[in-house]
Amino acid sequence: MADPTNPTPDADRPDSAGEYTEADYTRDLSTAVSLDGDVVGTGGLPERFEDPGLPPHQPRMSDLDEAAATRAERQVATLFGISIIGTLGFLVAYFAVPVESRMFFPGLGSTVSTSNFLLGVTMGLSLLGIGAGAVHWAKTLMPDEEAVEERHPMRSEEDDRAQFGEIMLGGAEDAGLTRRPLLKYAMGGALGLFALPMVVQVVGSLGPLDRPWRRLEHTFWDGEEGPDGTREFTRPRLVRDPQNTPIRPEEVTIGSAYHVQPEGLFDLDPHHQLEAKAKASVLLMRLHPDDFVSEKARDWGYEGIVAYSKICTHVGCPVGLYEQHTHHLLCPCHQSTFDVTDDCKVIFGPAKRPLPQLKITVDDEGYLVADQPFEEPVGPSYWERERR
Amino acid sequence: MNALAARRRHPAAIALLLMLALVVTGGLYAAFAPKPAAAAAVTADQVAQGKALFQANCASCHGLNGEGNEAEVGGELRSFGPSLVGAGAAAVHFQMETGRMPLANPGVQAQRVSKIKFEQEEIDSIAAWVATLGPGPARPDEEWLDWEGSGDAGRGGTIYRSNCAMCHSSAGAGGALTRGKYAPSLEGVEPVHIYEAMLTGPQNMPVFNDTNLTPEDKRDVIAYVKQMHAVGNPGGLGLGGFGPAAEALFAWVFGLSIMIGTAVWLGQKGA
Known part of the structure; x- marks a missing residue:
């Protein structure tokens, strides 16, 4: 309704000749309101709020003035016209502009793909023109009279319900469902069983059904998984990722960081290689032996060369950001920070466990090898982790 | 040939052969061994000039002879400039040609500076002198x-x-x-x-x-x-290449405000 604090002549009200009466101010007010210093109303809540009904209809400019309506018509037509031009421009750009061509656009640089840019802009214009034209049309020219549609009960009439029941039961009778129960059970069984393949697919895709944690317990450092599921530890060499070359300790100078995989991993087919890499990745670093706080870090390393799992114990991102002077290892995903001098304990961030260390030594030919597989499962925690 | 064959059991033959083997091995090593620093191009003058430049511009942190500068501050040993023994010519070139050294002001890390205050020749001579401190990576x-x-x-x-x-x-x-x-x-x-x-x-x-x-x-x-x-970046706005965080921020700020603005426009009455 019209705002009583801003009295304006209201043409729709038959009793109003441009002036508000005392009754207008007090009619719907539920609380005391100050108007020009005079307090009106009682200040209490009414027994019930009356339905205020629809606000009075406000005619639009285009309803009152034919020139305005024509103007709105032209604006809508222009918006649709922009859409048409955009669509035609899209077709032209699609066929005429070579994919390789580059252009300059302020703010985007000089290597913007002309084709991408034109296709995007023209497609945007063609969609935006249709949308904006439709909305503008609806808001200026389509009827905007307020209307009320009362809700009605959802329930059907009693007669209709009874008739529907009769038809259904009659159909079942005619089909022989009551006379031949075997058919009823056979069909029910077939349809019920038909749901199982869907359920099996969904459940099966959640992971291996047989002790799923076993897939997480071992890495490629334990050896390649044989057909019977066993692995034989063969003291694999540490090889560079991705060059696949073995590493001698004298090549790992102080401050160096090597990204390492177990020997043989790169011989796997690409699918299994990626799966094995996700667990076996290792970061090899060399520190001055005096820098270590932990005795174990020194003992499990070789002359200050230490190898740690690169899989974050938080959610398994690759922890590769090694700082050679602070000896911090940072995970880029959630900023978990590990102290390499102190068994890779967590010094910041959401990770809860230190990175597992890989015990390394040197083989007869002078290459770095793993002396034993990881002692604990690498990567994020899972329920059955402690069962091993 | 006969004379040589006759004398092959001469007591001096073994010594001669050893000498020959040593010379050949040494020669081969000299020919094929990895060279530390481009030593050939370095003259004594250059090294001397490098040392003078170093002592004038770098010694306050790295020490007069590049030995580094460590001091105890509040019971903790802190390094104000690392030793440059073994840093090599490559390190000097990198640090000085990118303007990271001499350090403009101490902070968490040296930053790249576009205006280099040293001539190429001066950087070369400082690098030549630092390379003499100990074997290190060359250019x-x-x-x-x-x-x-x-x-x-x-x-x-x-x-x-x-x-x-x-x-x-x-x-x-x-x-x-x-x-x-x-x-x-x-x-x-x-x-x-x-x-x-x-x-x-x-x-x-x-x-x-x-x-x-x-x-x-x-x-x-x-x-x-x-x-x-x-x-x-053929796709247009790269947003710094910082990945999902920058993209999400962009989508929230611009995408969401456009959507809210459109919703408000749609909901407004025509009159």
Whole structure:
């Protein structure tokens, strides 16, 4: 309704000749309101709020003035016209502009793909023109009279319900469902069983059904998984990722960081290689032996060369950001920070466990090898982790 | 021939043979051994000039003889400038040619400066003097910087993604490290400086020496970085190449405000 604090002549009200009466101010007010210093109303809540009904209809400019309506018509037509031009421009750009061509656009640089840019802009214009034209049309020219549609009960009439029941039961009778129960059970069984393949697919895709944690317990450092599921530890060499070359300790100078995989991993087919890499990745670093706080870090390393799992114990991102002077290892995903001098304990961030260390030594030919597989499962925690 | 055969049991023959073997081995070693620093081009004058320049510009932190500067502050041993023994010419070139040294002001890490205050000749002589302090990495040969001619960007990409992308981001845009440190962007960095950074491990960057990433590997990495940036960003606004965080912020600020604005417009009455 019209705002009583801003009295304006209201043409729709038959009793109003441009002036508000005392009754207008007090009619719907539920609380005391100050108007020009005079307090009106009682200040209490009414027994019930009356339905205020629809606000009075406000005619639009285009309803009152034919020139305005024509103007709105032209604006809508222009918006649709922009859409048409955009669509035609899209077709032209699609066929005429070579994919390789580059252009300059302020703010985007000089290597913007002309084709991408034109296709995007023209497609945007063609969609935006249709949308904006439709909305503008609806808001200026389509009827905007307020209307009320009362809700009605959802329930059907009693007669209709009874008739529907009769038809259904009659159909079942005619089909022989009551006379031949075997058919009823056979069909029910077939349809019920038909749901199982869907359920099996969904459940099966959640992971291996047989002790799923076993897939997480071992890495490629334990050896390649044989057909019977066993692995034989063969003291694999540490090889560079991705060059696949073995590493001698004298090549790992102080401050160096090597990204390492177990020997043989790169011989796997690409699918299994990626799966094995996700667990076996290792970061090899060399520190001055005096820098270590932990005795174990020194003992499990070789002359200050230490190898740690690169899989974050938080959610398994690759922890590769090694700082050679602070000896911090940072995970880029959630900023978990590990102290390499102190068994890779967590010094910041959401990770809860230190990175597992890989015990390394040197083989007869002078290459770095793993002396034993990881002692604990690498990567994020899972329920059955402690069962091993 | 007969005389030689007759004297092959002469007592001096064994000594002669040993001498010959030593000379041949020594000669072969001298011919094929890796050269520390481009020693041939360095003159005594240059080294002397380098030492004088060093003592005038660098010694306050690195010590008069490049021995470094450590002092106890509040019971804790702190390093104000590392020892340069074994730093090598490559480290000096990298630090000074990118303007990181002399350090403009102490902070968590030295920053690249566009205005270099030293002549190339002066940097060369300081590098020559630092190289005499102890064996260290020398400047790379031109052969390994020719990424356009013989670099394999595809191979470099696999090495880059394993060894470099975790800090410098897959787009080479750099990224944050701990406590205010950061890995700088690689865009517009000279190939020789990319090479020397890998070789020497400036600041907190790990060292990727020539046995870890061979000179061929380094050249391929340079080819990958250079080609990646030459291709540019055909998609348009790269948002700094910082990944999902920047993209999400952009989508929230611009996408959401456009959607809210449209919803308000749609909901407004025509009159």
